[in-house]
Amino acid sequence: MPPDAAPPTPDLAPYAEPLAHWFEARARALPWREDRTPYRTWVAEVMLQQTRAATVVPYFERWMARFPDVATLAAADEEAVLAAWEGLGYYRRARALHRAARTVAAAGGAFPGDAAGWRALPGVGPYTAAAIRALAYGERHVAVDGNVRRVGARLLADPAPRDADLAAALAPLLPTDRPERGTEALIELGATVCTPRDPACDACPLANACRARAEGDPAAYPAPKARPAVPTRRRYAAVHVDGDALWVVRRPPDGLLGGLWGLPQGDDPPAGTTLAPVRHVYSHFVLDLVPVLRDGPPDGDGRWADPDARAQLPFSGVDRTLVARLEADGHLASAGPAGPATLRP
């Protein structure tokens, strides 16, 4: 071998059992791991799309208490489903989960029997389908998510590996018995040891096989993605108040915050009293939302929401912030713990 050639791809098979044992000894106790039914695994994997496990845990617990099985979920109102999802983000996931539950229920309540069936459900893509098959059914294959992509990129010292190539290259890491331990171990390793910055290689069961570590700078893999700068948008929220009620509208089902309720927004300033703007940071833009106190009746479709209704309806983060601000500044009555809400010292 020439002296400047890259080291050969490591033989990973000897690491399969150490990896599985590492997982059994060190894995975090997460609720969806307690009872690996297809329903629980499916709900967890959809919640975990682009969302950290620690964030998901309380949502998953509440969800399972509220919608313990697919029939219960299918029978629920979309409003209740979105309310249970409020704060988790990417609300299309909740609507897809709900639609898929109704599809499954309409088919007699049985989950799909093969990969193609799972993949056909809304909200189930390549990763989620692979994860459900591996984790809930024990099928032997690697599900490639962001964690596995990073672990694999470092293990092979490949700046931008393709998912299919990675699944094949990492397959030898699945143990002979209960291969799902290996699949989940790779995910767990990426989440807790092989982290994006400052990986804990001393704690890694694969350290001796890792080409990126041998090179000296494992955090250099995978290659960082260029991200466009996020623009700032100024928009206006119409504030109509009637007693303790606030006028709210439902957002269109698709698009940003689809299906959630909130104050009517527009690109142009309506007539009225302008209040201090509320800033909210989304992934792809920064919103400066300017509340405007309006006189007269609202127009268009919507409803009046008193404090109780505001607690029940699904709202986005910025609308929650806005309502809290209006209440704190005395523009809107809140639901006081005792006595009339409008009573002020």
Place this chain on the structure above:
DNA sequence: AATGCGGGGCT
């Protein structure tokens, strides 16, 4: 292949 889609935790 590129873009839209949340919110939060960490550095």
Place this chain on the structure above:
DNA sequence: AGCCCAGCATT
């Protein structure tokens, strides 16, 4: 102030 997360749907 970035970065990125147990990704998917759409174009």
